[in-house]
Amino acid sequence: xxxxxxxxxxxxxxxxxxxALEEEAIFILRxxxxxxxxxxxxxxxxxxxxxLLKLAExxxxxxxxxxxxxMIDTGHNFxxxxxxxxxxxxxxxxxxxxxxxEDSMKRGTVRLSRPDESRNVHQSVTLLEAIEEFRxxxxxGGARRDEEKARAKERIFSHRDSFxxxxxxxxxxxxxxxxxxxxxxGEHFRVFPISNWTELDVWQYIEREAIELPSxxxxxxxxxxxxxxxLVPVTELTPxxxxxxxxxxxxxxxxxxxxxCTCPVASTAANAAQVVVETLTVDxxxxxxxxxxxxxxxxxMEKRKKDGYF
Amino acid sequence: MAVVELPRRDDAxxxxxxxxxxxxxxxxxxxxxxxxxxxxxxxxxxxxxxQLAGVQRSGETDLALLTDGLTAEREQGxxxxxxxxxxxxxxxxxxxxxxxxxxQYTRNMVTAASSADAAVVLVDATKLQWQxxxxxxxxxxxxxxxxxxxxxxxxxVFTVNKLDAVEDPTVAFNNIQGALVRFAQAAGIEVRAIVxxxxxxxxxxxxxxxxxxxxxxxxxxxxxxxxxxxxxxAGEAFAFPVQWVEKFSSSSDTKQGRRVFWGRVxxxxxxxxxxxxxxxxxxxAVIAQVLNHARKPGDVPPGHSAGIVLDREVDVSRGDWLxxxxxxxxxxxxxxxxxxxxxxxxxxxxAYWALHGHRWVKAKVKRIVHKLDIHTLAEADADHLEPNSxxxxxxxxxxxxxxxxxxxxxxxxxxVLVDTASHKTSGAVLVR
Numbered sequence: 001x002x003x004x005x006x007x008x009x010x011x012x013x014x015x016x017x018x019x020a021l022e023e024e025a026i027f028i029l030r031x032x033x034x035x036x037x038x039x040x041x042x043x044x045x046x047x048x049x050x051x052l053l054k055l056a057e058x059x060x061x062x063x064x065x066x067x068x069x070x071m072i073d074t075g076h077n078f079x080x081x082x083x084x085x086x087x088x089x090x091x092x093x094x095x096x097x098x099x100x101x102e103d104s105m106k107r108g109t110v111r112l113s114r115p116d117e118s119r120n121v122h123q124s125v126t127l128l129e130a131i132e133e134f135r136x137x138x139x140x141g142g143a144r145r146d147e148e149k150a151r152a153k154e155r156i157f158s159h160r161d162s163f164x165x166x167x168x169x170x171x172x173x174x175x176x177x178x179x180x181x182x183x184x185x186g187e188h189f190r191v192f193p194i195s196n197w198t199e200l201d202v203w204q205y206i207e208r209e210a211i212e213l214p215s216x217x218x219x220x221x222x223x224x225x226x227x228x229x230x231l232v233p234v235t236e237l238t239p240x241x242x243x244x245x246x247x248x249x250x251x252x253x254x255x256x257x258x259x260x261c262t263c264p265v266a267s268t269a270a271n272a273a274q275v276v277v278e279t280l281t282v283d284x285x286x287x288x289x290x291x292x293x294x295x296x297x298x299x300x301m302e303k304r305k306k307d308g309y310f
Numbered sequence: 311m312a313v314v315e316l317p318r319r320d321d322a323x324x325x326x327x328x329x330x331x332x333x334x335x336x337x338x339x340x341x342x343x344x345x346x347x348x349x350x351x352x353x354x355x356x357x358x359x360x361q362l363a364g365v366q367r368s369g370e371t372d373l374a375l376l377t378d379g380l381t382a383e384r385e386q387g388x389x390x391x392x393x394x395x396x397x398x399x400x401x402x403x404x405x406x407x408x409x410x411x412x413x414q415y416t417r418n419m420v421t422a423a424s425s426a427d428a429a430v431v432l433v434d435a436t437k438l439q440w441q442x443x444x445x446x447x448x449x450x451x452x453x454x455x456x457x458x459x460x461x462x463x464x465x466x467v468f469t470v471n472k473l474d475a476v477e478d479p480t481v482a483f484n485n486i487q488g489a490l491v492r493f494a495q496a497a498g499i500e501v502r503a504i505v506x507x508x509x510x511x512x513x514x515x516x517x518x519x520x521x522x523x524x525x526x527x528x529x530x531x532x533x534x535x536x537x538x539x540x541x542x543x544a545g546e547a548f549a550f551p552v553q554w555v556e557k558f559s560s561s562s563d564t565k566q567g568r569r570v571f572w573g574r575v576x577x578x579x580x581x582x583x584x585x586x587x588x589x590x591x592x593x594x595a596v597i598a599q600v601l602n603h604a605r606k607p608g609d610v611p612p613g614h615s616a617g618i619v620l621d622r623e624v625d626v627s628r629g630d631w632l633x634x635x636x637x638x639x640x641x642x643x644x645x646x647x648x649x650x651x652x653x654x655x656x657x658x659x660x661a662y663w664a665l666h667g668h669r670w671v672k673a674k675v676k677r678i679v680h681k682l683d684i685h686t687l688a689e690a691d692a693d694h695l696e697p698n699s700x701x702x703x704x705x706x707x708x709x710x711x712x713x714x715x716x717x718x719x720x721x722x723x724x725x726v727l728v729d730t731a732s733h734k735t736s737g738a739v740l741v742r
Contacts, residue, residue: 016329017329017330017403020329020330022603022604023603023604023614023615026603026604026615027553027574027603027615030553030554030572030615031553031554031668033554034553034554034555034628034668035628035668058603058604058605059603060556061605064556145394145396146395146396149393152393152394152395153391153392153393155421168390168391169390169391171391171418172734172735173417173418173420173421173651173726173735173738174421174424174735175420175421175424175724175726175735175738176424176425176720176721176724177574178665178666178724178725178726180665180726180728180733180735182663182728182733183733184733195394196394196396196405198396
């Protein structure tokens with residue numbers, strides 16, 4: 001199977017469907033502001049959270065976002081992304097709270113089984129600690145249903161028990177836009193305003209709204225090793241293994257997260273419009289192309305979500 | 311990749327169906343819903359290589375595995391909760407809600423139906439006495455058809471599936487079509503089309519198979535490309551539930567001390583100059599300015615988010631309503647059709663939380679008028695409603711609300727009931 005849809009589809013698709021997606025997301029962002037006492041918006045500096053922040057800017061205006069931004073820092077982030085996160089938070093005059101997995105390790109609440117282990121999964125512990133510290137009752141996230149099969153099942157207002165666990169078999173019915181936001185003490189909600197957006201919608205919106213992104217989302221030269229078809233970036237945290245050849249390739253990141261499990265793809269797309277076209281013609285999913293940690297089991301995301309992962 | 315410039319918005323071809331169509335698939339267990347969606351996704355090339363590689367089972371592609379994403383679903387081979395899928399054709403974008411068929415998970419099917427523009431109800435030809443012209447439909451086919459009709463899903467399409475597995479597809483389709491038409495007429499359901507398909511083989515799903523099972527019409531996908539999205543209710547008196555109140559200490563775009571009331575217009579349109587009455591306080595004011603969802607000034611039609619600035623200081627908080635004066639009678643009594651979704655039965659005499667717009671009030675079940683027998687469509691006496699049943703109840707509200715029949719207004723005519731102890735979303739309430 002080759003290209004899934006042809007670029008000429010861009011014409012009939014236009015950008016108008018984005019208006020409905022935008023309106024739905026803004027409605028949800030305001031609902032969180034109205035319905036909860038202590039909400040927060042998870043903000044990593046990645047493209048989905050930058051889209052969320054743009055939507056919050058439209059919903060509330062600069063300097064008026066009525067909840068703080070929260071970043072769970074694995075300590076394994078791309079510098080370009082964390083710098084961009086700080087720049088954008090400052091620009092919007094938003095309060096930014098950063099809690100780090102390193103601190104959880106110092107407290108002894110996170111123990112690594114080996115030093116070079118991905119810290120991605122351990123974010124859940126730090127996240128739950130932050131929820132307890134600030135008594136957050138709603139956490140807004142930029143997850144999308146097209147990312148992954150377990151995500152495709154999740155409600156927009158996703159109820160979590162006092163252990164932060166998602167219970168997929170006991171999800172609350174979600175009728176019309178009547179969101180049942182009632183909580184018992186210690187429970188919280190995860191809220192996903194861009195649930196119904198696809199990777200393509202996100203890029204079309206970035207293009208339409210001229211949203212600035214960290215430079216690593218666009219084509220650049222980077223040292224990588226080809227490991228079983230994935231382009232693994234050569235960094236201090238991810239050195240080449242014995243016998244691997246380091247090459248310089250023109251790449252971009254489709255998704256960014258923990259350095260130890262995020263791979264770029266070969267690409268020459270240098271702006272959002274070119275990424276839109278490329279996204280229309282790719283034949284591997286966002287996670288399939290870029291994540292080393294999702295392949296262990298078909299149910300790895302579901303399992304992590306049950307453990308409190310976003 | 312060569313540099314390609316995106317077409318600008320102004321150049322984009324105007325299309326009748328630019329907005330995405332949200333549709334659900336429903337019907338009984340094993341009728342092939344997940345397989346149908348898998349077929350739509352694969353044949354419209356919306357499935358990527360790594361996703362397709364993940365659904366190979368002993369060398370064969372199991373289309374159902376594309377949507378059943380939960381461990382328990384794969385273990386049991388059933389769909390428990392709605393999976394949302396996205397695909398596009400040259401004509402339009404689609405959002406599919408793949409709803410579970412099991413009676414136990416009807417609440418998840420109702421969830422998917424409440425936001426759908428269309429419902430595709432699958433009927434499994436191999437499970438019916440297809441040789442018999444007077445055949446009976448399965449209970450879940452009836453239940454799901456009644457529910458999507460009750461929820462006013464605008465377009466209902468029946469598909470008769472697995473016709474590749476019966477001896478005489480033409481006779482089978484003919485007889486099943488007859489049963490569907492009889493049932494739909496008895497239940498007052500308007501059916502948009504009845505299409506014979508094979509989700510497994512692909513007949514009439516993406517491409518039409520002319521003459522197959524004696525059918526000459528469009529394929530399911532061709533039909534879906536032509537359906538309208540849910541229309542907004544225009545022409546009603548203005549009604550607006552306040553979702554969020556924005557206060558300004560100082561601001562350049564709004565006068566000091568002014569507040570903006572945000573919400574989604576339930577009826578009528580939001581226009582500057584219009585007089586409104588606040589419910590429940592009864593105070594009146596005039597709309598000074600209307601902002602659209604993204605803060606741009608201008609009138610806002612029903613169904614869309616608006617920010618409303620009033621000409622004077624009045625007491626308005628989240629959950630209040632702004633109404634055209636005298637147009638909507640607020641009431642504390644209502645008669646409603648209810649779809650019960652909780653594992654605990656609905657009990658006459660018990661009080662629940664009710665959510666209407668953005669207002670929470672207590673609601674007491676005064677009386678169960680009757681429950682609906684989904685087999686005979688007869689109305690039977692009842693003192694409680696079991697999970698997944700449909701009934702007619704009288705409710706008393708702690709505070710008056712501006713209600714309209716659901717048939718006239720989705721937003722003014724709908725409530726959800728929430729259990730006061732478990733906080734579960736228990737019932738979908740449709741004002742009669």
